[in-house]
Amino acid sequence: MKIRLRFERATIGYGDTPVLNDISLEVIPGEVLGIVGPNGVGKSTLVKGASGILTPISGRIRVDGKEISELSPPNRARLIAVVPQATKLPEAFTARDVVLMGRTPYLGWLDREGESDFRIAVQTMARTNTNGFADRKIGELSGGDQQRLLIARALTQTPSVLLLDEPTAHLDLRHQDEILNLITSLAKEEGLTVLITLHDLNLVARFADRVALLSNGRVQKLGNPEQVLTPEELTSVYGMEIHVTSHPIHGTPLVLS
Amino acid sequence: MSEFTHSPEDGVIALSKSMKGRRTITPWMWTIGALLIMLVLSAAIGPVAIPPFTVIKILISRLPLVTLPVDWPTTFDTILYQIRLPQTVLIAMTGMALAGSGAAYQGLFRNPLADPYIIGVASGAGLGAVLAMAAEWPTTFMGMTVIPIAAFIGALITVAIVYSLARVGRTTPITTLILAGVAVSAFTSSLTSLLMLLSTEQLHRALSWLLGGFALGGWDPVLAALPYLVIGLGILFVLGRPLNVLQFGDEQALQLGLHTERYKIVVVAVSSLVAATAVSFTGIIGFVGLIVPHLARLLWGPDYRRLIPLATLTGGSVLLASDIIARIVLAPRELPVGIVTAVIGAPFFLWLLRRAKQERFW
Numbered sequence: 001m002k003i004r005l006r007f008e009r010a011t012i013g014y015g016d017t018p019v020l021n022d023i024s025l026e027v028i029p030g031e032v033l034g035i036v037g038p039n040g041v042g043k044s045t046l047v048k049g050a051s052g053i054l055t056p057i058s059g060r061i062r063v064d065g066k067e068i069s070e071l072s073p074p075n076r077a078r079l080i081a082v083v084p085q086a087t088k089l090p091e092a093f094t095a096r097d098v099v100l101m102g103r104t105p106y107l108g109w110l111d112r113e114g115e116s117d118f119r120i121a122v123q124t125m126a127r128t129n130t131n132g133f134a135d136r137k138i139g140e141l142s143g144g145d146q147q148r149l150l151i152a153r154a155l156t157q158t159p160s161v162l163l164l165d166e167p168t169a170h171l172d173l174r175h176q177d178e179i180l181n182l183i184t185s186l187a188k189e190e191g192l193t194v195l196i197t198l199h200d201l202n203l204v205a206r207f208a209d210r211v212a213l214l215s216n217g218r219v220q221k222l223g224n225p226e227q228v229l230t231p232e233e234l235t236s237v238y239g240m241e242i243h244v245t246s247h248p249i250h251g252t253p254l255v256l257s
Numbered sequence: 258m259s260e261f262t263h264s265p266e267d268g269v270i271a272l273s274k275s276m277k278g279r280r281t282i283t284p285w286m287w288t289i290g291a292l293l294i295m296l297v298l299s300a301a302i303g304p305v306a307i308p309p310f311t312v313i314k315i316l317i318s319r320l321p322l323v324t325l326p327v328d329w330p331t332t333f334d335t336i337l338y339q340i341r342l343p344q345t346v347l348i349a350m351t352g353m354a355l356a357g358s359g360a361a362y363q364g365l366f367r368n369p370l371a372d373p374y375i376i377g378v379a380s381g382a383g384l385g386a387v388l389a390m391a392a393e394w395p396t397t398f399m400g401m402t403v404i405p406i407a408a409f410i411g412a413l414i415t416v417a418i419v420y421s422l423a424r425v426g427r428t429t430p431i432t433t434l435i436l437a438g439v440a441v442s443a444f445t446s447s448l449t450s451l452l453m454l455l456s457t458e459q460l461h462r463a464l465s466w467l468l469g470g471f472a473l474g475g476w477d478p479v480l481a482a483l484p485y486l487v488i489g490l491g492i493l494f495v496l497g498r499p500l501n502v503l504q505f506g507d508e509q510a511l512q513l514g515l516h517t518e519r520y521k522i523v524v525v526a527v528s529s530l531v532a533a534t535a536v537s538f539t540g541i542i543g544f545v546g547l548i549v550p551h552l553a554r555l556l557w558g559p560d561y562r563r564l565i566p567l568a569t570l571t572g573g574s575v576l577l578a579s580d581i582i583a584r585i586v587l588a589p590r591e592l593p594v595g596i597v598t599a600v601i602g603a604p605f606f607l608w609l610l611r612r613a614k615q616e617r618f619w
Binding site: 073 | 367501508513514516517
């Protein structure tokens, strides 16, 4: 199958200081790639590289064969959308305002949103179940609602790649499940290519098709959750004894300390 | 999807309706109406009082194809057209420029306390303008059009210094922005004072100018300022949508496909041009650029597509009102309008500082 997002021996960092070295990854349409690793290993840096915020120091990151850092911001945002963590959003905009901002890459200096933009916004709000609070201010919404709203905004960009940076960081168990179910169904049903960073190894085990375990700025292990989330790998990467058993219901790896 | 009861088609209709609803003309009627009323009042009040209705009649009589019976002294014509009206229009333009650029600065720095006065742009522009005046350019109309450019250069240099001083990592915290603004303002203001002390003869009138005394008279300053303000404010009016996106921070704005650096440079340059033009002809008037955008935000929401033009219109009314107060409170003496805006504005600034953390209107 064709590769949508490809890291080709990419070294990414701030200024001349690399955080991630020699990263090679490939993600195909409809696939959810989970990125895990200890704090500070460079999970967010990976997202910044794939969204064009950081230009690789060496190597390349490509979307549909095009080098991401060479695309203009609008052209890039038409292909790649980012769901950031729902922290410090400007509170007074309404949910609808926020979702419509997903049309930014399609609008020029003098354009305003038209009927087709509204249509796309309404569809993505229906898809993410955010229509109920379209007129509410974002500052009044719960963390879970804000996170769904940011997913709606990203989908309104009609991207082919969705990057998510710790989308479940501040959510309770129910909302974690809800968000990740939404994301996996978007991948399966709409063929979105998803790259998601997650702290919680058990969530990765349940929702990711493949997992990249980062350690010391490199990809330590890449494969399906059963291959990557092993006691040996995790113990060496996290520097503590880690046990893995099987989830009694889902049958996926269950990581315990 | 169980909570979702409308079909997408209903949603499009509702959304379109709500978009049209927000384009309601009510705030525009209020702001334009207030501005017109303040223009007439400002032209009516003075040592020779002209009744407001007579002001309106005189203005209408000047329209082409209109003949009205002249039931007013002809001196009223002269007073109105040669003294009052140019002053009034210049004050309105200044208020509009300060409020419009204030709204844009606030949006750009994502900081509710950014205004041309506080971040030092006004005093930087003042220094530039005084330097130009020291060179005795403003004796001709062409010279007058050069002052805004000198003020603009002063403003741009100041904003660059303040912004680089205030920046901590990738953000611009409120405290450092104010501190840097105060420090740079103090420095440029003292340079301005020094310049004026060294050349008292040429720059005598600059003293009252610097306090916001509207010392320049006649239509020349209005005509000199007009092109800069029309172009500058016109550009700011179409920058509302990118400013909205910038409220989510540079990183998200870039990920949403905005040419962030390009837009930021344009907003800084254009806002500084607009603020500098105001300073060039009316001196440094504080707090209008701070209060008015906040008032507009409280009344009509945070959407910069509406906020900037509405704040601009309101700024004209507010400065005209302040100027009327300045003229009548110690009549026949006239206070510099900058004193009035500071007396009203400084307590507001403190109130804002206290509330900035809790409010959801930002």
